Amino acid sequence: MAVDHTRFLEDLHKLREFGASGVGKGVFRPAYSKADIAARQWLADRMADAGLTPHFDPVGNLFGLAPGRSLLMGSHSDSQPEGGWLDGALGVIAALEIARSSDQPISVVSFQDEEGRFGVTTGSAVWSGGLPLDKADVLTDGSGVSFGEARSSMADLSQGFVDPARFSGFVEMHIEQGPSLDAANEQIGVVTDIVGIRDMSVTFEGQQNHAGTTPMHLRRDAFQALSLFNTRLNERFRNVVTPQTVWTIGRVDLHPNASSIVPGRARFSMQWRDGDPDRLSRMEEIIRTTAQEIASEQGMVLTYGPLLGLEPVTMDQSLRAALEHGAEQVAPGRWRRMPSGALHDATNVSRLMPVAMLFVPSINGVSHDFAEDTTESDLVAGLRVLDLAVQSLDGQAR
Ligand code: GLV
Ligand code: MN
Ligand code: MN
Numbered sequence: 001m002a003v004d005h006t007r008f009l010e011d012l013h014k015l016r017e018f019g020a021s022g023v024g025k026g027v028f029r030p031a032y033s034k035a036d037i038a039a040r041q042w043l044a045d046r047m048a049d050a051g052l053t054p055h056f057d058p059v060g061n062l063f064g065l066a067p068g069r070s071l072l073m074g075s076h077s078d079s080q081p082e083g084g085w086l087d088g089a090l091g092v093i094a095a096l097e098i099a100r101s102s103d104q105p106i107s108v109v110s111f112q113d114e115e116g117r118f119g120v121t122t123g124s125a126v127w128s129g130g131l132p133l134d135k136a137d138v139l140t141d142g143s144g145v146s147f148g149e150a151r152s153s154m155a156d157l158s159q160g161f162v163d164p165a166r167f168s169g170f171v172e173m174h175i176e177q178g179p180s181l182d183a184a185n186e187q188i189g190v191v192t193d194i195v196g197i198r199d200m201s202v203t204f205e206g207q208q209n210h211a212g213t214t215p216m217h218l219r220r221d222a223f224q225a226l227s228l229f230n231t232r233l234n235e236r237f238r239n240v241v242t243p244q245t246v247w248t249i250g251r252v253d254l255h256p257n258a259s260s261i262v263p264g265r266a267r268f269s270m271q272w273r274d275g276d277p278d279r280l281s282r283m284e285e286i287i288r289t290t291a292q293e294i295a296s297e298q299g300m301v302l303t304y305g306p307l308l309g310l311e312p313v314t315m316d317q318s319l320r321a322a323l324e325h326g327a328e329q330v331a332p333g334r335w336r337r338m339p340s341g342a343l344h345d346a347t348n349v350s351r352l353m354p355v356a357m358l359f360v361p362s363i364n365g366v367s368h369d370f371a372e373d374t375t376e377s378d379l380v381a382g383l384r385v386l387d388l389a390v391q392s393l394d395g396q397a398r
Contacts, residue, residue, distance in 0.1 A: 026370025084372020179365025208264025
C-alpha cells in the first residue's frame with residue numbers, strides 16, 4: 001500500500017490539537033501534562049487502528065508493536081514549554097504512516113520526556129539503560145516535582161519495559177531545528193552524527209536583604225554573582241570552543257525575584273554541547289573553576305545539581321545508506337549529509353541497536369518556539385524518503 005500524504009498531514013494536525021497553544025501552530029504539551037497523556041492515549045488508539053499492539057512502559061514511553069521482529073521508527077510527542085507542532089510529533093506520525101502502509105514489519109514509538117522536563121531525553125535514557133530508574137525518579141523539574149511522582153500519573157497504563165531485542169534498528173525523522181537546509185533551499189538532511197551534551201543546575205546562595213538600605217559594598221547579591229560568572233565564562237571559553245560549540249543558561253530562578261530585594265539566591269541551568277567529549281570535559285572544568293572563583297569573590301555558597309549528559313554518537317552506515325538512497329530519489333541535488341546539533345532519542349537508542357536519522361528543513365531555522373514550522377511539501381518529501389528507505393531495506397527490517 002502507498003503512503004497516504006493526506007492522512008499523514010491530517011494526523012499531524014490532529015496531534016497538534018493536544019495542547020495547541022500560543023500563536024500560529026504552537027503547542028504546550030510537556031511530559032506527563034494532561035495534554036501529553038491525552039495525546040499518548042489518542043496515539044495508542046491510532047496504533048491499534050494500524051494493527052499494532054499499543055504498549056506503555058513504566059516511564060510512559062508508548063510503543064506500537066508489530067508482531068515478531070521489526071524495525072522501530074518514531075520520536076517523541078512531549079513538547080517544550082513553548083514548543084512547535086513538529087518537534088518530535090513529526091517523527092511519530094511519519095512512523096505511524098510508514099507502519100500503516102509498509103509491507104515490512106514496522107513498530108512505532110513515542111518516547112517520554114525527550115524535552116528534558118526532568119533530565120535529558122529521560123524516557124529513552126531509562127529504556128536504553130543509560131539512566132537507572134532509581135536515579136531518574138529523584139530528578140526534579142523546575143518547580144520541584146520529581147520524575148517518580150510525575151510518572152506515577154501514568155501508572156494505571158503501565159506494562160513492563162519492552163525487550164529491545166525484538167527490534168532490528170531505529171529510524172527517527174525530525175525537523176532540522178536549525179538554519180542550514182532552509183538557508184540552502186535544500187529539502188533533506190541525512191544525519192551523520194549527533195553531538196554530545198552536558199547539563200547541570202548551579203546555585204549561588206548569598207544574602208537576601210533590603211534593596212534600599214544595604215550598601216553596595218556589603219551586599220552578597222546572587223544576581224551579581226551570576227552576571228559576573230556568565231561574563232567570565234564567555235571570556236574563558238574563547239580559548240577552548242569551536243564555531244560548532246554551544247552553551248546556554250536557559251533557566252534562571254532568582255529568589256525572591258522582587259524589585260526591592262537584593263536577591264539571595266540564583267539557581268540556573270548550565271548546558272553545553274559539542275561533538276568532542278574531551279572538549280565537553282574541558283568546558284566542565286572551566287565552568288566549575290569559574291563558579292568557584294566567583295563564589296569566593298562574592299561571598300556565595302556554591303552548589304551543583306547532578307551532572308546529566310549524553311555522549312556524541314555516529315549513525316549506522318547501512319541504515320544511513322538507505323536514507324541517502326531515498327534522498328537521492330526524492331530530492332536529487334537538494335539533500336546533504338549533516339551533523340545534528342540538537343539532541344534526539346536516537347542517541348540513547350544507539351546503545352541498543354543501529355540507528356539513523358533524517359531531517360527536513362525548519363523555516364528560518366526556528367524551533368523550540370511557537371513559530372516553528374516546515375512547508376507541507378518538505379514534510380511530505382521526508383515521508384517519501386523514509387518510505388523508499390524502508391523499501392530498500394527489504395528483509396533487513398526483520
Ligand atoms: C532537544 O530538544 C534538544 O534540546 O536538543
Ligand atoms: Mn525533538
Ligand atoms: Mn525539542
